[in-house]
Amino acid sequence: MNPRVQSAPQTRPLPREGAAVCVQGLTRRFGKGPPVLNHLDLTIAPGEFVALLGRSGSGKSTLLRTLSGLDPVNEGHVSCPQDVAVVFQESRLLPWKRVWKNIVLGQAGGDAGRRRAEAVLQEVGLSHRIDAWPMTLSGGEAQRAALARALVREPEFLMLDEPFAALDALTRLKMQQLVAGLWTRHGCAVLLVTHDVDEALLLADRAVVLDAGRIRTDIAIEPDRPRHHADPRFARLRSVLLDALGVHDD
Numbered sequence: 515m516n517p518r519v520q521s522a523p524q525t526r527p528l529p530r531e532g533a534a535v536c537v538q539g540l541t542r543r544f545g546k547g548p549p550v551l552n553h554l555d556l557t558i559a560p561g562e563f564v565a566l567l568g569r570s571g572s573g574k575s576t577l578l579r580t581l582s583g584l585d586p587v588n589e590g591h592v593s594c595p596q597d598v599a600v601v602f603q604e605s606r607l608l609p610w611k612r613v614w615k616n617i618v619l620g621q622a623g624g625d626a627g628r629r630r631a632e633a634v635l636q637e638v639g640l641s642h643r644i645d646a647w648p649m650t651l652s653g654g655e656a657q658r659a660a661l662a663r664a665l666v667r668e669p670e671f672l673m674l675d676e677p678f679a680a681l682d683a684l685t686r687l688k689m690q691q692l693v694a695g696l697w698t699r700h701g702c703a704v705l706l707v708t709h710d711v712d713e714a715l716l717l718a719d720r721a722v723v724l725d726a727g728r729i730r731t732d733i734a735i736e737p738d739r740p741r742h743h744a745d746p747r748f749a750r751l752r753s754v755l756l757d758a759l760g761v762h763d764d
């Protein structure tokens with residue numbers, strides 16, 4: 515499918531050349547202050563899993579909003595697939611619709627819709643709550659439902675904005691394992707915003723660090739999958755990332 519291209523009005527859209535996501539020279543300002551994103555460049559290959567880190571206020575959510583077409587491009591170019599899905603820190607399920615109707619919201623409903631919802635709920639381990647009301651779900655279940663709602667659209671590009679931040683440590687670990695499996699099966703490009711360096715190391719092909727409006731650090735994470743938090747090969751990468759975030763682990 516053709517990519518969605520957003521450009522500042524006075525500039526020409528860029529060709530994409532095989533990338534799922536191509537951001538070039540992206541600048542975003544709010545009011546008269548310094549730009550939050552400042553001539554930012556980022557490319558994500560089809561099927562690549564990229565973790566986006568950065569201090570609080572560094573512009574991570576602003577970048578995601580721009581990629582999803584919710585925020586305008588002040589300067590530069592953004593090229594993204596048309597089929598994009600986003601999962602946020604909170605599930606954003608509609609409380610007046612049962613789980614399965616939330617999953618296929620905006621798509622055909624009926625028996626076929628229910629079957630589609632059931633299949634994807636099965637994948638995220640939530641088929642037993644297909645008829646539940648969102649307010650009866652635990653935090654982990656609600657995030658599983660949010661993942662199902664994203665995946666049922668078979669996106670080419672999935673953005674995850676701190677999806678596990680509000681979950682307890684054990685549930686977070688299970689959700690990380692779930693996402694690793696889903697990504698392997700679905701093969702979409704993923705951009706995961708996280709504050710958790712270990713989460714980035716566990717899941718991503720690349721970790722990028724946003725600092726002063728640009729990507730300052732961009733490292734490949736090479737250990738084979740499945741990965742484990744205790745892998746000694748993570749020590750050096752953890753150190754590089756903590757350093758880039760201004761945290762020293764000595």
Ligand SMILES: Nc1ncnc2c1ncn2[C@@H]1O[C@H](COP(=O)(O)OP(=O)(O)OP(=O)(O)O)[C@@H](O)[C@H]1O
Nearest residue numbers: 544545550568569570571572573574575576577709
């Ligand atoms: N609508 C807005 N109007 C004015 N300023 C905004 C708006 N949205 C974001 N900002 C500012 O842009 C900067 C980046 O915000 P953003 O939410 O993108 O950061 P973040 O890296 O996602 O932070 P966090 O990790 O705390 O979620 C902040 O200084 C924020 O105050």
